[in-house]
Amino acid sequence: MKSILLHVDGDQAFEARMQVALDLARAGNGHITCLQAVSYEVFAPGDFYGNAMAAAMPRIKEAAAELRAKIEEDLSNEDVSWEWRFQYGMAETRLLEQSALHDIILVGPNDIGEEASRSPSSMVGELAIKSPAPVMVVPGDVKRLDVNAPALVAWNGSAEACVALRASVPLLAHSSQVFLATVSEPGEQQRFEFPVSEAAMYLDRHGISAEVVELPRGKASIADTLLSAAEMRECGVMVMGAYGHSRLAEMLMGGVTRRILTNPKLPVLLAH
Missing domain, CATH: 3.40.50.620 (HUPs)
Incomplete structure (x- = not known):
């Protein structure tokens, strides 16, 4: 698969799916698009005037920048083609927008912040039904993807x-x-x-x-x-x-x- 869309977030399963993206790219001489979406729809009960959202956004942006710097440093040492796309908005919306010209979307098994939940990811469901590209769900304990395995x-x-x-x-x-x-x-x-x-x-x-x-x-x-x-x-x-x-x-x-x-x-x- 040549065009790989990787969902970037600081969840527990990210390292696993980044490794799978690298394995897929190496196997097919492919290209990884790292998509980092930061939602500005921070909701706080009773925050009718958006004060909590305004206070939270600088820290959210700072955390996103720190994550990007770490991942870009890691990717700079890898032998694959990649690019970074940063967008504001809900991750599933931005992934869907980019999916039409990608061969596969890589996501984790849980919604962000719901790692302890026993329910399947609602984002995965939306992507699987609406995306023109297939979706690969990568559990957090996966070490690598052996493309030659059965x-x-x-x-x-x-x-x-x-x-x-x-x-x-x-x-x-x-x-x-x-x-x-x-x-x-x-x-x-x-x-x-x-x-x-x-x-x-x-x-x-x-x-x-x-x-x-x-x-x-x-x-x-x-x-x-x-x-x-x-x-x-x-x-x-x-x-x-x-x-x-x-x-x-x-x-x-x-x-x-x-x-x-x-x-x-x-x-x-x-x-x-």
Whole structure:
């Protein structure tokens, strides 16, 4: 992937996703765009005249400048092409604006300031649904992305899975082995139109050989079944379609996307 959009913030997962950005750039001779968005929408209860916001902004700007200086110093020692873009506004809005001419967006698993939360990132959900580029969610404990490691594609035959598969081809081309994984659920009628055999043929046309794996669900959730399968096969990344049901339905009932994003165990590439 040649054009990599990296979300810059001082959260706990930033070092992990910066390393993944570097690994992707080296693998594809790519370019990293570091996007730092600082929101001026600082809200304080009862601050009707904006006094708290005015008082907070100088420190917010100072912290952003300090973070930028540190990261730029680190990047100056790396052998990749990169640039810095600083913008005011909400991060998800600025990332969406820049996504049209990027091949992938790298973000963390949690909303800023919500690292202790067990809920999936609302920003990731917005980006996955609205961005024309796929989104890779990088957990904070990831040390590096071995692009040559096996990859697991979660396949349910949906249009969203097809979009994710197409978007991941440049990444899958590096993988030593690609698993197209389906989760069998006895008694449930198949309601999607794209069988896994068509996904395998699509990859084959791109010179990528894939092994079809049917995973018995058992008592575990589909999300846990997929994560366990990826771990057993020592996969470096998982690819999946995002929010095959409506996002509201997944929030209310709990869906595969939501469950995986709640506690991802490896980098997850999403597309909708």
